[in-house]
Amino acid sequence: MNQKKVLVPFSFNPGEEKALDFAIHAFKDLEDTTLTLFSTYMAVPAVDTQSNPVMKRMTEGESYLASELSSLENGLQETKEYLVSNGFPEDRIEVILRERHNSIADEIIEMAHKGHFSYLVLTRHASGRPPFLGRSVHCKAIANLKDVTVCVSV
Amino acid sequence: MSPDVRITIELFKGITRAVARSLDIETVAHTLAQYLVGALAIKACAVFTLEMGSNQLLRLASFGLSPSYQSKGRVFGDKSLATNLKGEVVVVPDIRESDLLQYPEQAIKEGIGAIVSVPIVFSGRVTGALRLYHSQVWNPSESDLDSLAVLAEVIGLAMAYTNLSHSCADICTVLSSAELPKT
Numbered sequence: 001m002n003q004k005k006v007l008v009p010f011s012f013n014p015g016e017e018k019a020l021d022f023a024i025h026a027f028k029d030l031e032d033t034t035l036t037l038f039s040t041y042m043a044v045p046a047v048d049t050q051s052n053p054v055m056k057r058m059t060e061g062e063s064y065l066a067s068e069l070s071s072l073e074n075g076l077q078e079t080k081e082y083l084v085s086n087g088f089p090e091d092r093i094e095v096i097l098r099e100r101h102n103s104i105a106d107e108i109i110e111m112a113h114k115g116h117f118s119y120l121v122l123t124r125h126a127s128g129r130p131p132f133l134g135r136s137v138h139c140k141a142i143a144n145l146k147d148v149t150v151c152v153s154v
Numbered sequence: 155m156s157p158d159v160r161i162t163i164e165l166f167k168g169i170t171r172a173v174a175r176s177l178d179i180e181t182v183a184h185t186l187a188q189y190l191v192g193a194l195a196i197k198a199c200a201v202f203t204l205e206m207g208s209n210q211l212l213r214l215a216s217f218g219l220s221p222s223y224q225s226k227g228r229v230f231g232d233k234s235l236a237t238n239l240k241g242e243v244v245v246v247p248d249i250r251e252s253d254l255l256q257y258p259e260q261a262i263k264e265g266i267g268a269i270v271s272v273p274i275v276f277s278g279r280v281t282g283a284l285r286l287y288h289s290q291v292w293n294p295s296e297s298d299l300d301s302l303a304v305l306a307e308v309i310g311l312a313m314a315y316t317n318l319s320h321s322c323a324d325i326c327t328v329l330s331s332a333e334l335p336k337t
Binding site for chain 2: 065
């Protein structure tokens with residue numbers, strides 16, 4: 001059986017539930033399809049506390065990050081429950097939360113490429129980046145991904 | 155008694171240096187949000203960009219806000235702390251006594267006590283907002299508000315640079331694919 005993989009990036013932006021609803025509607029009954037909820041976070045930036053003693057306060061930022069990560073994990077779990085409660089089988093859902101090193105668009109493209117995904121489901125404002133700040137995530141994904149069907153909910 | 159000055163010149167230098175070393179606009183915004191939350195000991199910080207036409211505020215980066223609050227609904231510049239659109243800083247020291255919020259109930263449920271919203275302005279045009287959220291009633295000092303306005307201008311500059319950089323890249327792409335007449 002040829003397994004199909006669906007990548008659904010999620011950043012908790014308003015309107016992203018449309019991507020979830022589309023994924024549920026399009027893929028829940030396809031038994032050879034798995035869905036990956038994908039989210040990223042940024043680590044607390046490195047702080048030069050020697051040249052700037054006041055910034056020592058920021059070393060406490062790691063505890064903030066732990067709290068932020070926990071909040072993100074809970075949010076993704078709730079999102080997974082939303083998928084399950086709307087009929088998507090739990091055993092076909094995977095959740096990935098990882099540290100971000102590049103732009104959101106680049107992280108999504110890398111994940112879609114390296115993870116050998118067949119479908120990428122996005123919303124128009126997947127990154128909170130308006131047109132004047134460059135190409136949107138979906139434009140960049142369409143331009144850079146081969147053999148991946150990109151679905152954009154508007 | 156006047157409010158404390160929390161943004162000292164040392165802190166300001168540290169934040170500006172870290173922001174300047176960031177590689178892209180999203181990292182700039184995330185770095186600023188994380189630094190301000192840690193350094194000011196506030197609940198959360200978010201950087202929004204303003205989508206022209208729809209007046210929607212799009213979350214470019216945030217730190218400290220729960221996923222459910224972030225996804226509460228679309229935020230519009232003319233409904234949420236609207237005088238930001240005129241380039242004015244909006245301070246809501248106690249959100250329970252304000253009618254300026256678009257989602258007041260969700261803000262209370264999130265545990266937000268006060269919000270400060272600083273417009274991000276570049277070349278006289280509002281391009282976004284820098285918002286700080288405190289879990290308690292909060293009235294920042296005039297000096298801190300002025301410092302935040304300068305940091306918002308730094309973000310505005312970074313946005314302008316990103317805009318210019320992407321425009322140049324797009325022009326290069328078009329020119330390199332076009333068949334130009336030989337001179």
